[in-house]
Amino acid sequence: MSFFEQYAQIRKHTEQICLPLRTEDYVVQPIVDVSPPKWHLGHTTWFFETFLLVPFAEQYQVYNADYNYVFNSYYETIGNRVIRTDRGNLSRPDVNEIYQYRAYVDEAMLKLLQGPISSALQELLQIGFNHEQQHQELLLTDIKYILGHNPLFPVYHSAESKAGREPSNVREMISFTEGVYEIGHTGEDFCFDNELGRHKVYLQDFSISSELVSNGEYLQFMEAGGYGNFSYWHAEGWDWVKNNNITAPMYWHFIENSWYNYTLEGLKPVDPDEPVAHISYYEAYAYACWAGLRLPTEFEWEVAAPKFKWGIRWEWTESAYLPYPGFSKAPGAIGEYNGKFMVNQKVLRGASVATPAGHSRITYRNFFHPYLRWQFTGIRLAK
Numbered sequence: 054m055s056f057f058e059q060y061a062q063i064r065k066h067t068e069q070i071c072l073p074l075r076t077e078d079y080v081v082q083p084i085v086d087v088s089p090p091k092w093h094l095g096h097t098t099w100f101f102e103t104f105l106l107v108p109f110a111e112q113y114q115v116y117n118a119d120y121n122y123v124f125n126s127y128y129e130t131i132g133n134r135v136i137r138t139d140r141g142n143l144s145r146p147d148v149n150e151i152y153q154y155r156a157y158v159d160e161a162m163l164k165l166l167q168g169p170i171s172s173a174l175q176e177l178l179q180i181g182f183n184h185e186q187q188h189q190e191l192l193l194t195d196i197k198y199i200l201g202h203n204p205l206f207p208v209y210h211s212a213e214s215k216a217g218r219e220p221s222n223v224r225e226m227i228s229f230t231e232g233v234y235e236i237g238h239t240g241e242d243f244c245f246d247n248e249l250g251r252h253k254v255y256l257q258d259f260s261i262s263s264e265l266v267s268n269g270e271y272l273q274f275m276e277a278g279g280y281g282n283f284s285y286w287h288a289e290g291w292d293w294v295k296n297n298n299i300t301a302p303m304y305w306h307f308i309e310n311s312w313y314n315y316t317l318e319g320l321k322p323v324d325p326d327e328p329v330a331h332i333s334y335y336e337a338y339a340y341a342c343w344a345g346l347r348l349p350t351e352f353e354w355e356v357a358a359p360k361f362k363w364g365i366r367w368e369w370t371e372s373a374y375l376p377y378p379g380f381s382k383a384p385g386a387i388g389e390y391n392g393k394f395m396v397n398q399k400v401l402r403g404a405s406v407a408t409p410a411g412h413s414r415i416t417y418r419n420f421f422h423p424y425l426r427w428q429f430t431g432i433r434l435a436k
Contacts, residue, residue, distance in 0.1 A: 056178055057166040063185050064159055066409065067097060068152075070192050073210045079148045082141025083202050086427060087195045092124070092140045095151045097185045098158045099124035103131065104387070105181060106158065109174050110165045116157050120146075130385055179243045180387065186412040190428075193317075193407045198427045201304050201315040208319040226260040226436065227360050234356045237377055238416040247391040248416045250377030254352045259435055261349050261357045265366055266340065266432040269325030271332075272312065274343050275301060285342040290335030293424050303331035303426045328366050328431050334399045334423035337369040337432045347371065349435035351400040351418065358415045364408070366431025367401040367419055374398040374420040398422055405429035 054062075071079070071090055079091040088096075099120055106113045115121075123143060125134035135143065146154070170178070200207050237251035238244040280300050283291045293299065301307070304315040305323065312323040332340075341347050349357070351372035374395050382388035398420040404413035407429050421428065 055166075056170060056175070057163060059182055060162055060166055060178070061159075063182050063189075063409075064155070067094065067185060067189055067192065068155070070189060070196070074196070076148055078196070078199060080141065080144065081199045082138075083199060085138050086425060087198045088137075088140050088191070089143075090192055090196060090199075091148050091151050092143070093188050093192045093195070094155060095120065095124045095146070096126055097188050098151075098155045100184055101162055101181050102158050105174065105177050106161050106165065109171075109177075110161055113161055116154050117146075120154065177387075180390075183243060183245070183412065186409045189409045190405070190407045190412075194428050197304075197315075197317055200317075206315055206320040209317040224262060224264045227263055227357060228260045229256070229258065229353070229356060231256060231258045234352065236352050236355055236416075238414075242414075244414070244416060245391055245418070246380070246383065247376070247395075247418050250379040252378045256350075256353060256356065259349070259353050261353060261361070261435045262433050263361045264433075265328035265368070266434065267325060268314075268323050268327050268329050271302065271329040271340060271432075272323070272325065274340050277343065279339060279343050282343075285339040287335060287338060290333075290339060290423070293333070293335055299336075302329060302336070330366055330405075330429045330431055331426045332369070332430050332432060333426040334369045334421075336426070337430075338371075340432055341434055344434060346434040346436045349433065351402055353435060354402045354433075355415055358402070361433075363403040363415075364413055365406060366403065366429050367405050368403045368431055368433045370400045370402055372400045374400050374418070394420065401428075401430060 071094065074090060079094075080089050082089050082092075102115065103121065103125075107115065121131065122133060123135055123146070125131050126137075127134075165174075166178075196209060200209055233253050233255050235251055236254050238248040239251050279285060280294060286294065301312070306313045306315070306320070313320050314323045315321075337348055348369055348371040351370040354368065354370055376392065376395055380392070382392040383390075399422075401419040401421060402415075402417070404417070405428065421430075
């Protein structure tokens with residue numbers, strides 16, 4: 054597929070995600086971690102305008118110079134910006150203006166992609182494509198949070214695919230012998246800089262589950278008093294449970310003596326066979342302790358991944374988000390993409406039902422703070 058076709062396809066998919074929304078849905082920001090959908094539309098457009106059109110398109114005229122302040126996310130190199138907590142306070146530009154902005158930038162980008170494409174432009178295009186795909190996943194999970202915290206539990210549409218375990222899928226522990234294994238991206242395909250620096254790690258004997266933890270299995274932990282027993286939790290996780298009155302995964306509701314789960318299709322009875330989702334690292338760790346097992350390290354996960362089905366949930370690991378040997382940040386704003394977040398976060402591996410097609414690979418390193426659970430996060434156990 055040509056760069057022209059890739060660009061058009063990826064940009065169209067972002068707008069397709071927003072098709073079921075009402076105008077009011079575009080502007081809501083319930084918590085700091087959830088950005089309004091219209092901000093995602095503007096930010097991804099600003100990315101292509103700022104990093105590709107301005108330096109590479111001759112005589113390009115910036116659509117609106119003030120948008121650099123509105124849609125810059127965290128790039129200190131680019132200048133001041135609206136702080137993250139205030140994105141939901143921006144009634145202007147309105148939704149129609151942001152779609153006009155997207156159309157303006159898309160026209161200029163498609164014109165640019167009809168000409169010669171240098172290696173420097175090609176590299177930034179790949180980053181831009183993958184950046185927009187990251188925001189497509191964030192967009193979908195942010196929409197779920199916005200609608201899922203509306204007391205009417207509105208239906209988005211039936212995009213949340215079922216991921217239950219087939220009756221024939223018997224859980225087993227897949228064993229690996231101790232030894233030296235290679236970790237990290239290899240080959241010429243795209244990857245982010247935090248996947249680079251392929252290196253050797255020594256792993257002890259370990260086993261990892263062939264299946265994710267299901268809703269039914271997690272419910273057993275809840276019914277056994279898992280949320281009320283401090284011995285399963287890190288001290289920080291126990292404080293989080295008590296201070297926030299956490300008693301179940303996000304989106305679970307106990308109604309008339311039964312558990313229900315808000316999905317993109319609306320409120321549904323909890324499916325016991327479906328892999329549990331929207332779990333924090335704290336909860337994943339506590340469940341593993343209760344089960345007498347543990348979470349895998351990201352290195353164990355990468356070695357084992359070819360042996361099991363992955364991609365349904367982002368899977369918490371026991372690994373801190375740290376640089377690989379030889380990691381170095383790229384110069385300029387692009388160097389701010391990953392490196393400056395390598396502190397106080399846990400690595401997640403795999404992908405989820407919200408991840409766009411073609412945006413996952415075994416070496417992908419996602420990362421979140423331990424308390425976050427609005428993404429489709431789940432649990433795979435190891436020992």
